[in-house]
Amino acid sequence: MEVGTPAFTYPEPSPWPARLWRTGILLGTLLIAIPVLVVVASLLAGYSPAWQHLLSTVISDYVFNSIVLMLGVGLGTFSLGVSAAWLTAMCEFPGRRFFSWALLLPMAMPAYIMAYTYTGMLDYAGPVQTLLRDTFGWGFGDYWFPEIRSLGGAICMLSLVLYPYVYLLVRVAFLEQSTAVLEASRNLGKTPWQTLFLVGLPLARPAIAAGVSLALMETLADYGTVAYFGVSTFTTGIFRTWYGLGELQTAAQLAAFLLLFVFTLLILERRSRQRLRFHKTAVRDFPTRISLRGWRAALGFSVALMILLAGFLFPAAQLAVWGAANYLQIFDVRFLQLVSNSFMLAALASFCCLLLALLFGYGKRLYPGPAETAAVRVAGMGYAVPGTVIAVGVLIPFAWFDNTVDSLLRETLGISSGLLLSGTLIALVFAYVVRFLAVSLQTVESGLARIRPGIDESARSLGHSPLSILRRIHLPMLRGSVLTALLLVFVDVLKELPTTLILRPFNFNTLAVRAHELASDERLADAALPALAIVLIGLLPVILMSRSMPGPQESA
Amino acid sequence: MNSQLELQQVSIKYGEFTAVDAVTLTLEKGQIGCLLGPSGCGKTTLLRAIAGFEPITAGSIALRGTVISTPRRQLPPEQRKVGMVFQDFALFPHLDVRRNVGFGLSQLPPGKRRQRVEEMLDLVALAPYAGAFPHELSGGQQQRVALARALAPNPEILLLDEPFSSLDSELRTQLATEVRDLLKQNGVTAILVTHDQNEAFAMADQVSLLNHGRVAQSDTPYNLYHNPGNEFVAEFIGDGNMITVTVNAAGEMSDGLGVLDQGHPRWRAGEPMRLLVRPDDVIHDDSSDLQLRVVGKAFRGAHNLYDLLLPDGQHVPCLTPSHVDVALGSHLPVRFHLQHVVVFSANQG
Numbered sequence: 001m002e003v004g005t006p007a008f009t010y011p012e013p014s015p016w017p018a019r020l021w022r023t024g025i026l027l028g029t030l031l032i033a034i035p036v037l038v039v040v041a042s043l044l045a046g047y048s049p050a051w052q053h054l055l056s057t058v059i060s061d062y063v064f065n066s067i068v069l070m071l072g073v074g075l076g077t078f079s080l081g082v083s084a085a086w087l088t089a090m091c092e093f094p095g096r097r098f099f100s101w102a103l104l105l106p107m108a109m110p111a112y113i114m115a116y117t118y119t120g121m122l123d124y125a126g127p128v129q130t131l132l133r134d135t136f137g138w139g140f141g142d143y144w145f146p147e148i149r150s151l152g153g154a155i156c157m158l159s160l161v162l163y164p165y166v167y168l169l170v171r172v173a174f175l176e177q178s179t180a181v182l183e184a185s186r187n188l189g190k191t192p193w194q195t196l197f198l199v200g201l202p203l204a205r206p207a208i209a210a211g212v213s214l215a216l217m218e219t220l221a222d223y224g225t226v227a228y229f230g231v232s233t234f235t236t237g238i239f240r241t242w243y244g245l246g247e248l249q250t251a252a253q254l255a256a257f258l259l260l261f262v263f264t265l266l267i268l269e270r271r272s273r274q275r276l277r278f279h280k281t282a283v284r285d286f287p288t289r290i291s292l293r294g295w296r297a298a299l300g301f302s303v304a305l306m307i308l309l310a311g312f313l314f315p316a317a318q319l320a321v322w323g324a325a326n327y328l329q330i331f332d333v334r335f336l337q338l339v340s341n342s343f344m345l346a347a348l349a350s351f352c353c354l355l356l357a358l359l360f361g362y363g364k365r366l367y368p369g370p371a372e373t374a375a376v377r378v379a380g381m382g383y384a385v386p387g388t389v390i391a392v393g394v395l396i397p398f399a400w401f402d403n404t405v406d407s408l409l410r411e412t413l414g415i416s417s418g419l420l421l422s423g424t425l426i427a428l429v430f431a432y433v434v435r436f437l438a439v440s441l442q443t444v445e446s447g448l449a450r451i452r453p454g455i456d457e458s459a460r461s462l463g464h465s466p467l468s469i470l471r472r473i474h475l476p477m478l479r480g481s482v483l484t485a486l487l488l489v490f491v492d493v494l495k496e497l498p499t500t501l502i503l504r505p506f507n508f509n510t511l512a513v514r515a516h517e518l519a520s521d522e523r524l525a526d527a528a529l530p531a532l533a534i535v536l537i538g539l540l541p542v543i544l545m546s547r548s549m550p551g552p553q554e555s556a
Numbered sequence: 557m558n559s560q561l562e563l564q565q566v567s568i569k570y571g572e573f574t575a576v577d578a579v580t581l582t583l584e585k586g587q588i589g590c591l592l593g594p595s596g597c598g599k600t601t602l603l604r605a606i607a608g609f610e611p612i613t614a615g616s617i618a619l620r621g622t623v624i625s626t627p628r629r630q631l632p633p634e635q636r637k638v639g640m641v642f643q644d645f646a647l648f649p650h651l652d653v654r655r656n657v658g659f660g661l662s663q664l665p666p667g668k669r670r671q672r673v674e675e676m677l678d679l680v681a682l683a684p685y686a687g688a689f690p691h692e693l694s695g696g697q698q699q700r701v702a703l704a705r706a707l708a709p710n711p712e713i714l715l716l717d718e719p720f721s722s723l724d725s726e727l728r729t730q731l732a733t734e735v736r737d738l739l740k741q742n743g744v745t746a747i748l749v750t751h752d753q754n755e756a757f758a759m760a761d762q763v764s765l766l767n768h769g770r771v772a773q774s775d776t777p778y779n780l781y782h783n784p785g786n787e788f789v790a791e792f793i794g795d796g797n798m799i800t801v802t803v804n805a806a807g808e809m810s811d812g813l814g815v816l817d818q819g820h821p822r823w824r825a826g827e828p829m830r831l832l833v834r835p836d837d838v839i840h841d842d843s844s845d846l847q848l849r850v851v852g853k854a855f856r857g858a859h860n861l862y863d864l865l866l867p868d869g870q871h872v873p874c875l876t877p878s879h880v881d882v883a884l885g886s887h888l889p890v891r892f893h894l895q896h897v898v899v900f901s902a903n904q905g
């Protein structure tokens with residue numbers, strides 16, 4: 001076929017939008033990656049004499065405690081999460097529907113708040129021991145009671161608030177197992193229990209592994225619980241090295257070792273999620289649940305109730321009692337200042353996260369290339385990096401920047417610029433964005449994925465420009481995801497303790513920091529009000545999640 | 557009591573809704589039966605009741621003379637010695653082919669178990685794939701694994717739930733014949749559930765057509781097609797339209813459609829009747845006086861399928877060779893040639 005001369009020539013599309021997006025994505029990723037790069041690079045820097053001290057004294061404690069903590073929390077979240085998921089997804093018993101969403105409630109409890117609350121409930125003067133003494137007529141020293149402020153206590157606290165990660169993923173895995181596969185096992189001569197262990201659990205293995213590794217990442221990131229219980233781990237070690245010894249470089253090197261653990265988990269989680277694909281069976285057409293009757297129903301109900309009581313209802317009730325008794329003293333201008341500080345920070349950070357997430361999400365959609373995809377993936381890894389690590393990784397480059405500018409100005413103009421970035425809200429918000437970008441990125445990306453390319457194409461063919469499509473189709477369709485992304489980051493920032501502790505401007509307090517300080521001063525009851533505020537706001541995303549919880553033929 | 561499977565007045569109700577209504581069926585050893593019917597007719601529910609996944613609300617199910625289901629007591633599925641091939645095959649995605657096939661053999665000692673697995677893999681010609689995982693196999697191979705897995709424990713009866721529905725349409729008929737040969741060679745008693753009559757005809761010795769939970773007719777494929785017992789069967793099996801005709805004493809149909817076989821027992825002169833007209837009952841004939849208007853036409857390669865309008869407004873189908881090419885709206889000369897007359901009294905419903 002001969003090609004004729006075209007009657008019209010169309011202008012070449014301008015290369016600039018693509019370049020702009022691509023540059024934006026790569027620069028954004030680089031910025032996000034700075035803290036981790038700085039921390040990793042610290043391994044190449046010199047090792048101070050403090051290392052001699054660390055190696056000979058505390059480092060073995062850090063490693064040992066961190067490993068025991070991970071083993072314990074791994075086991076705890078596994079058993080709590082899998083039993084909760086199995087009960088609500090595969091069994092039928094009175095209250096199952098209620099428990100399927102209520103068992104998410106512990107997610108609203110930050111582990112450090114659990115720790116203070118349980119300490120208040122279980123220590124010598126607390127209600128539990130008082131009740132025991134009154135009932136049995138015991139006096140001081142007459143009886144043995146487990147010490148909550150211990151490694152074992154920390155394992156319990158973390159397991160109770162982190163099991164929902166396992167629960168959520170494994171529940172979905174159970175619900176997605178096709179009835180036919182389970183029936184095939186029955187048909188081939190296996191009892192329901194044998195079926196659970198031979199088919200149900202093995203099929204859920206990738207989900208279990210993914211859930212447990214998420215819980216363990218949070219465990220490694222935890223500072224508040226272990227600090228309050230006096231358990232030395234990497235996070236408390238980083239703190240002590242920086243605040244106690246003033247060794248920022250050494251703290252960064254410790255943080256790098258912590259990252260080693262984190263990346264192991266990250267790889268484990270990624271690989272499990274990939275394997276989830278192969279374990280997909282046809283979707284269940286209708287749920288066939290094992291009907292629990294009699295004592296089995298009572299047992300199922302009790303197990304679910306115990307988890308809910310221990311993970312949420314008891315501590316929430318204790319906080320409410322303290323809060324009710326003290327709110328007159330606490331609820332004042334200073335408290336309102338705390339609330340407004342926290343909200344302002346959280347709003348700022350969630351807004352920044354959203355903007356970056358939109359930049360990355362749209363960029364990847366409009367100009368999908370290997371470099372962009374990789375960049376977006378790197379930018380989304382912050383959730384795995386503990387807040388302490390990010391904080392140290394922010395402190396070092398910002399201090400370097402301040403010093404460089406300062407000495408430059410001194411030399412040339414003879415004036416001092418002082419601290420430009422360190423100890424400002426900019427540093428804090430930057431650290432939050434690094435840590436929580438993944439949360440909004442994931443939400444925005446899944447929202448964008450719902451707008452299939454066919455929709456864009458049909459709108460284009462109906463005569464709409466890209467801008468008009470953005471306004472009339474994408475924005476309305478994305479609104480839900482955008483709000484979710486804002487809310488999730490908002491709540492995460494509100495709960496975040498170690499990053500805020502390290503990077504906050506002098507005398508700048510938030511709810512989380514204040515709760516931690518009051519609790520550390522043994523003013524547990526006074527800590528209740530800020531803690532309660534965090535928990536109440538923390539309930540919002542849990543409600544959101546419970547509404548979107550999958551489940552055939554049931555509304556949560 | 558030699559029947560391999562015996563269903564007596566089996567009913568299954570969900571509250572007010574009756575999914576299966578008083579079904580009685582027997583299947584002899586080595587026979588292949590089929591539950592055929594449109595979706596929602598209760599065929600899958602009945603199959604699941606035989607497997608023990610659905611409780612029955614009335615009647616009884618017996619396997620080799622042993623009652624396995626009554627409304628009061630259901631033997632658990634794992635104790636029934638019933639094999640099942642599931643619609644989506646339901647292979648265990650975390651186990652390789654060898655362990656999928658060996659899953660139901662845990663009561664055998666390891667040596668015997670290995671031997672049986674090898675035997676089954678040879679039977680379905682999958683020995684080279686023993687170490688593969690389900691997601692690495694094609695649809696047809698997965699189907700054979702499912703078959704081998706269900707047959708491995710030597711079940712008293714094999715249930716096949718729409719076993720070909722997730723395969724390509726070209727593969728289906730070929731596989732149906734293959735599976736039938738395999739079952740017949742091994743003397744397996746089996747029940748197939750399907751909505752596809754071609755599959756049913758290719759596989760089964762005895763087909764039970766279900767409608768709204770009831771057996772409309774249970775018969776050989778030949779009889780179902782040529783001697784349908786009621787209008788539902790006549791319309792469901794094969795192509796064709798039911799039309800209302802009146803026949804005079806001489807056996808001539810109204811509208812000059814031709815003459816019916818006078819010996820047919822089911823018609824009486826002057827009374828309206830329902831007559832089944834299949835596409836090959838109406839033949840194109842240029843010498844015929846009967847000219848019918850063409851209102852629909854579908855090109856099917858070697859044939860044209862015409863939709864023709866009778867003077868009284870009823871429609872009849874007509875299959876012609878492809879070269880008989882008439883435009884919509886014009887007339888096609890035809891004559892009626894009813895080889896198997898199927899009529900019902902118009903009052904029947």
